[in-house]
Amino acid sequence: MEALNANFDLSTMFFVNALTCALSTLCFVAVARHQPHGPVRTSLAIWAGGNALLALGFVLLQLPYGPEGFPHLTLWANLTVDAGPAMGLVAANAFFGRPARENWPLGLALAIALAQIGYGLSTATHYDWVMMLLGCLTRGSMVLATARVLWRHADAEQRGPARMAAMFHLIWAGVLALRIMVLLDGDTSDAALEASSIMGLTARFMLTWVIAICLLWMIARQLNAQLIQHATRDPLTGLLNRRVIWEAGLARGNRAAAVILLDIDHFKAINDRWGHGVGDRMLVMVARQIAATVREDDLVGRIGGEEFLVLPAATGAEQVATLAERIRTAIAGATLSLDEGGTLQCTVSIGHAQGQGGEGRWDRLVAQADSALYTAKRDGRNRVVADATPEPRAAVHQNARVTPIAAAVRA
Structure with missing residues (x-):
């Protein structure tokens, strides 16, 4: 942890992750603008919104906090970051045309978020291991739920990139699980918590682009299948033209x-x-x-x-x-x-x-x-x-x- 902390600064990692999420947001928006109204465009817009929330959360975490700055800023910034993976779950279900009830894991995330709000409003501590633990649990549950959707519901055309994206979501969940283990290890000093955050942010930076590329690849396969459908099928009946x-x-x-x-x-x-x-x-x-x-x-x-x-x-x-x-x-x-x-x-x-x-x-x-x-x-x-x-x-x-x-x- 100390070696990791020596090579990376927490503020720098917040900035790098905010920039990465902002760029991935622009990628999703650029692709969505050229899509007709439908599940693909809707899911792209939601994925873009989720990455935008992540970028905003990372920016907020760099602002001054406490009585001289913004009270409870860390709480609201972490909740903003937590909302990003939640929107990723909604986007995945929208892409595959799943009914709204498939977003039921959001209920679990909401319960954890309410606990996080209740605890966060009662303390002004910037780095608190309980708040970080609750945040990791929220993000981890959403990431696992998204991986499940990507793995189970992709059709033959989308299966390769979708399952690759699911595997990287599982890696992300594994990193969050490792952070939880570190937090429960007993060392709750500021240095240990900062090192844990840097570890998570480093992994998040690397996974952001990989997951975005997999999702865009999956969407490209879907669009290619639609082009083949339009070229070979009668638009009214779906039979061969x-x-x-x-x-x-x-x-x-x-x-x-x-x-x-x-x-x-x-x-x-x-x-x-x-x-x-x-x-x-x-x-x-x-x-x-x-x-x-x-x-x-x-x-x-x-x-x-x-x-x-x-x-x-x-x-x-x-x-x-x-x-x-x-x-x-x-x-x-x-x-x-x-x-x-x-x-x-x-x-x-x-x-x-x-x-x-x-x-x-x-x-x-x-x-x-x-x-x-x-x-x-x-x-x-x-x-x-x-x-x-x-x-x-x-x-x-x-x-x-x-x-x-x-x-x-x-x-």
Whole structure:
């Protein structure tokens, strides 16, 4: 401790940490300014606020205290520093979209802070080991809670940097635990307390940048995943967009391939009667029914207004026909709740085709499925029709009763 105290001055470490936290605040603010409103921007703003509070607390700890300066300044400065890790917990939960109840460790921090206030107001001592102990307990509990959130709730894209940030939070918690052990060791002289503070501030200085870099790396991975999402997914339904599903079909090459095309029946009537908002919700409902029905290896995309395309992994005629019928049945049985009361249903017409891949084969395969879809529409809708075969009746799956869209509204 004495060697550490000889090389570092407490006031200097306060200044260095204040500067470091201020710079990391500016980094978070700069990144947040270019983000749309959402969890990422909110979490960046909270992380920036937490680092700003740390910087402010370190500045306050350098001001004069006592009767000639500001009474109880050390107490309020330490509470300001303690608020920084607490905001870090809130920011981590906001980033991962966790509910507000996940911030329950703040209750523990508040209880310790109240004890710290009660004790601090009763003493004018600048360096008091009880106050320092309570501060370490507050920060340690928040740092551990933040590490837990970062470790448990990151998805595959964020997991690497998030868990690295969690590990450095654990190191920070370990340093605070070491300080607590030093404080409980029995030596509460000013020199020992100052050396303990310098040890904590030195570790905090090194960890500030490492944690900030890990968090910004995690956010960069999240933004990259969002860019990929925007480039490959339909913004309304979340299915693959036309370009991606088309390229996937072309990539089948000379392998056997199958195509299922489906179109919502009377969709224009839905938009005209109920409005485009209900129409959009209907598209989302249909997309969810398709995604829930297909197999994991099947690809699903939205290729037009109310038209969807499925690329089944299994390309046998019977397998494709069975899958198409399952999709039709699932959509026909789904209901959409209306804001004004009642429910709305819809049906789909489906055409499918299968064959060998090859040069130009993909376009012909889609054209054959589209022709079968046209036949399903012409023959009454709400049915599955296969590409033209010598025995077309064997490839048709039809409801016993075709329900018009007007009959789909339930009071």
